[in-house]
Amino acid sequence: MKIRVYRELIKLSVREFVIYRMTATLTVLFGLMFYGIELLAGVVYYQFTDSIMGMTRNDYMILITTANIIQMGYELLFVTSHERLEDAIIEGELDYALIRPVNSFFYYAFQRIDIASGVGLLVSVAFLCFFLRGTALTGIRVAGYIVGLFLGIWMLFLVNHNIVMLSFWVEKSSKIAGIPEYLFELASRPRGIYPSILVWILSYILPFFTAIHCPIEMLSNKGSVMGVAYYLLFLVIVSAITYLLWNKGLKKYASAS
Amino acid sequence: MRKYWYVARNRFMVTMVYRSDFVFAMAVAIFRTMISAFLWRAIYGGGENSYMQGYSYRELVLYLLLTNATSLIFSFELCFKIGQLVKTGRLTPYLYRPINILYENLFESIGASAISMIVFSAVMLFFDVHGSGNGNLFVLKLLYFVLSYILWVLVLSLIGLLGFKMIQMWPLKPIMRGLYMLFAGILFPLEFLPWKLGGFIKYNPFGLVGSTLTQVVMGRIGRREIESMILGMLLGIVIFYFLYNWLLKKSLKLYEGAGA
Amino acid sequence: MEQEVIRCEEVLYEYSYFEKKEGLGGSIKDFFFREVKKKKAVDKVSLSIKRGELVGLLGPNGAGKTTLIKILIGILQPEEGEVRCNGYIPYDRKYEFLKKIGVVLGQKSQLSWDLPAMDTLYLLREIYEIPRKEFDERLDDLAEKLNVKDKLRIPVRKLSLGERVKCELICSLIHNPDILFLDEPTLGMDIVSQRFVYDFLNDINQTRKTTIIFTSHYIQDIENLAKRVVLVKGGKIVSDGTLNQLKENYKTERSYVIETDGTKPELEAVGVGMTKLSDNKYKVFVDAESAVLKSISLSNVVSIDEDKMELDEILESIFG
Numbered sequence A: 001m002k003i004r005v006y007r008e009l010i011k012l013s014v015r016e017f018v019i020y021r022m023t024a025t026l027t028v029l030f031g032l033m034f035y036g037i038e039l040l041a042g043v044v045y046y047q048f049t050d051s052i053m054g055m056t057r058n059d060y061m062i063l064i065t066t067a068n069i070i071q072m073g074y075e076l077l078f079v080t081s082h083e084r085l086e087d088a089i090i091e092g093e094l095d096y097a098l099i100r101p102v103n104s105f106f107y108y109a110f111q112r113i114d115i116a117s118g119v120g121l122l123v124s125v126a127f128l129c130f131f132l133r134g135t136a137l138t139g140i141r142v143a144g145y146i147v148g149l150f151l152g153i154w155m156l157f158l159v160n161h162n163i164v165m166l167s168f169w170v171e172k173s174s175k176i177a178g179i180p181e182y183l184f185e186l187a188s189r190p191r192g193i194y195p196s197i198l199v200w201i202l203s204y205i206l207p208f209f210t211a212i213h214c215p216i217e218m219l220s221n222k223g224s225v226m227g228v229a230y231y232l233l234f235l236v237i238v239s240a241i242t243y244l245l246w247n248k249g250l251k252k253y254a255s256a257s
Numbered sequence B: 001m002r003k004y005w006y007v008a009r010n011r012f013m014v015t016m017v018y019r020s021d022f023v024f025a026m027a028v029a030i031f032r033t034m035i036s037a038f039l040w041r042a043i044y045g046g047g048e049n050s051y052m053q054g055y056s057y058r059e060l061v062l063y064l065l066l067t068n069a070t071s072l073i074f075s076f077e078l079c080f081k082i083g084q085l086v087k088t089g090r091l092t093p094y095l096y097r098p099i100n101i102l103y104e105n106l107f108e109s110i111g112a113s114a115i116s117m118i119v120f121s122a123v124m125l126f127f128d129v130h131g132s133g134n135g136n137l138f139v140l141k142l143l144y145f146v147l148s149y150i151l152w153v154l155v156l157s158l159i160g161l162l163g164f165k166m167i168q169m170w171p172l173k174p175i176m177r178g179l180y181m182l183f184a185g186i187l188f189p190l191e192f193l194p195w196k197l198g199g200f201i202k203y204n205p206f207g208l209v210g211s212t213l214t215q216v217v218m219g220r221i222g223r224r225e226i227e228s229m230i231l232g233m234l235l236g237i238v239i240f241y242f243l244y245n246w247l248l249k250k251s252l253k254l255y256e257g258a259g260a
Numbered sequence C: 001m002e003q004e005v006i007r008c009e010e011v012l013y014e015y016s017y018f019e020k021k022e023g024l025g026g027s028i029k030d031f032f033f034r035e036v037k038k039k040k041a042v043d044k045v046s047l048s049i050k051r052g053e054l055v056g057l058l059g060p061n062g063a064g065k066t067t068l069i070k071i072l073i074g075i076l077q078p079e080e081g082e083v084r085c086n087g088y089i090p091y092d093r094k095y096e097f098l099k100k101i102g103v104v105l106g107q108k109s110q111l112s113w114d115l116p117a118m119d120t121l122y123l124l125r126e127i128y129e130i131p132r133k134e135f136d137e138r139l140d141d142l143a144e145k146l147n148v149k150d151k152l153r154i155p156v157r158k159l160s161l162g163e164r165v166k167c168e169l170i171c172s173l174i175h176n177p178d179i180l181f182l183d184e185p186t187l188g189m190d191i192v193s194q195r196f197v198y199d200f201l202n203d204i205n206q207t208r209k210t211t212i213i214f215t216s217h218y219i220q221d222i223e224n225l226a227k228r229v230v231l232v233k234g235g236k237i238v239s240d241g242t243l244n245q246l247k248e249n250y251k252t253e254r255s256y257v258i259e260t261d262g263t264k265p266e267l268e269a270v271g272v273g274m275t276k277l278s279d280n281k282y283k284v285f286v287d288a289e290s291a292v293l294k295s296i297s298l299s300n301v302v303s304i305d306e307d308k309m310e311l312d313e314i315l316e317s318i319f320g
Helices: A003-019 A023-047 A059-092 A106-111 A115-131 A139-168 A173-187 A196-205 A206-221 A227-255 B004-019 B019-044 B057-073 B077-087 B092-096 B101-112 B116-132 B137-162 B172-183 B197-201 B205-209 B212-217 B223-252 C021-031 C065-072 C117-127 C132-144 C163-175 C191-207 C219-225 C244-247 C311-319
Strands: C004-018 C036-050 C054-058 C080-085 C101-103 C177-181 C211-216 C230-235 C236-241 C257-260 C267-269 C274-277 C283-287 C292-295 C300-306
Touching: A003 A023, A003 A115, A003 C117, A023 A115, A023 B077, A023 B172, A059 A106, A059 A115, A059 A139, A059 A173, A059 A206, A059 B212, A059 B223, A106 A227, A106 B223, A115 A206, A115 C004, A115 C132, A139 A173, A139 A206, A139 A227, A173 A196, A173 A206, A196 A206, A206 A227, A206 B101, A206 C236, A227 B057, B004 B019, B019 B057, B057 B212, B077 B137, B077 B172, B092 B101, B101 B116, B101 B137, B101 B223, B116 B212, B137 B172, B137 B205, B137 B212, B172 B205, B212 C219, C004 C211, C036 C080, C036 C236, C054 C065, C054 C191, C054 C219, C065 C080, C065 C211, C101 C230, C117 C163, C132 C163, C132 C191, C163 C177, C163 C191, C163 C244, C177 C191, C191 C211, C191 C219, C211 C219, C211 C292, C230 C244, C230 C311, C236 C244, C267 C274
Parallel strands: C054 C211, C054 C230, C101 C177, C177 C211
Antiparallel strands: C004 C036, C004 C080, C230 C236, C257 C283, C257 C300, C267 C292, C274 C283
16 A cells, blocks of 8 residues: 555544544543553552562563553554454445555555544553663664564564454454454563463464563563564464455455445 | 333344344354453463452452443444434424333343343342342342332433434444443452542442442442442433433534434 | 456356254254355346447346456456456456446445545545546536536535445546446436436546446436446346347337227238227237238328337336
């Protein structure tokens, strides 16, 4: 998809955002509220201990802030597209997307951005800078962290995209739409608190833990090359599968509508 | 009153049709409890006998289970009902039919959460008989539960009146969820909050139906405090009832009919 | 003018469905074994349309009109047969092909509901890569002709249905397509808006030589718009020709209505029958193979008219 088309789609998102000012304000507010609750919970937990599975309070705050940045990044770039896509599949409104001279996969993936999450993202980044104060950082580590964030956002996109695409084949699939959110919530806690089998599943089969911990490991230079290589391979393979499934889904959609 | 019985019954039947929604909501509540339980286990550091703010690890998990269970009873559905009715113009029949929308809200909610309410009451009885706290207060606890439920319906109906003004009500859903998470004590008992915040906010409507209700069930709150909370809730119900009727009258002037 | 833009040969499209069995036992059976049934939505259809034609696909609900349109615009892939649209296989969905077709799906909207139509048009400008100057000129022209210049900057949700359809038309023509497909374009529109749309479509067909293919089950659409009518029923084409040819074909018997002063007409004829329609109207019809009307007394006759079958009657007899 051409960048000019994406620029128009972003403009549409901004215009839609400002129409409903009250809704816009509230969505910004609740984005911040959940992050605030997470931070407050962190304060509560560390009233009773100095370390949770080797994590200091600051480590914990960096962990939940990183998770929040990935979540907000996903919401900024993709969540509205996913909501619209799910509706479009269920209501049979994909027809116009199929007759446009653009790649329908990318057209639907990048349909809209969610401005409210952008605000949440900026606030989380500001907090991250606060939690990282005094940490010795190099340019490469920061770059690695940022790449890790984008990989995490892409990972969330892939999981959610596949779940939305289920609507091509399964009626009432909306109930499981929340599952990635719950798994992500689970993964945004220290890994050490969970049974090892759960950690293994959520690191290799559905690498939610990797999505959140990879950027932090990049930042602290603790990540293993093999672990990152596996994660990258996973993302490439799942991206390819997602793209294939999209085309299969479109065929199914067309024959059902 | 018969008509409201039918309202509750019909809503109950709908719940039966969509029972998988209920099972799913329950699974989510258990899942969330599990995440919190793992985290708290790490905080307790395996010290079986250690206590935090008067809670052993076992008691804390029980607390988390019960508060998460309250989220199945006290849903936010009502908040969005009026907004929907106003938006689609389906509020009109309420204006020409002899039905009180507030009572309908109450009975509809009861119908929706009847099963969870019965199960919760049974758990309450069990704790009263076998629990470690001061027993034999079942009737008083049940009264607390009923009044907190009525108060909840009133508060949600009041928030729901925003539907006359707001075109889109959906952003309220996550906000309500967030408020419930924090003020109902879903993640931890409200006394755990720093800066003595818990002492103030345990009487907020979310706390009354979440954290405080759970502690009432667990027998962690004495007879005197329950009695005074019951009196407080009665007062709250009266105030909110009049406030609701007054605001409804004002809000109805904003209603333009179908498609408004 | 004679160049063929659409060619379908023996096109077949079936869709699968399954019937739910009744009761709990039925549901369990369905769970393990679903009997999949197939229905032919388009059944061995052959069709040729030349550049600049204005063709109406007419048929009752479920006749296969929309499925045929979806095959022609590349949303559906036919199971059998060959389709060429503007020289392309539609289902390949080549960008060059998609840039040369415009589509209006009457029951679906391409406009952003909360925003003015202008915003959707800006997006389409980028999607179809229309040069800015060309875009401005064409938009000006289309909006002028459709009389919606002042509506393009109003949020779509505030527009009337007629205004919305006009904006949809602009969206489908802004890239100057060779072929315009319209699926039920006038659905729900009032008579004044309908007439406006007819005039507009006739105009672009004449001036731009845009080939227009539309589906409808409205007789008015066909009478006001179609130069060629393709009747579709049960996935098959049952008739294809001009409106007059259609009427001619369905003239099953020759008959006349004679209006009199109230008395019975006096005829001298062989093989001619007569029935009374009302107090002063009589229907005279051919009753035998060799009918001869030798004389008729005009003293009590007020008028004599050929009793033609109207289009709606013809359609009723075909689709009924």
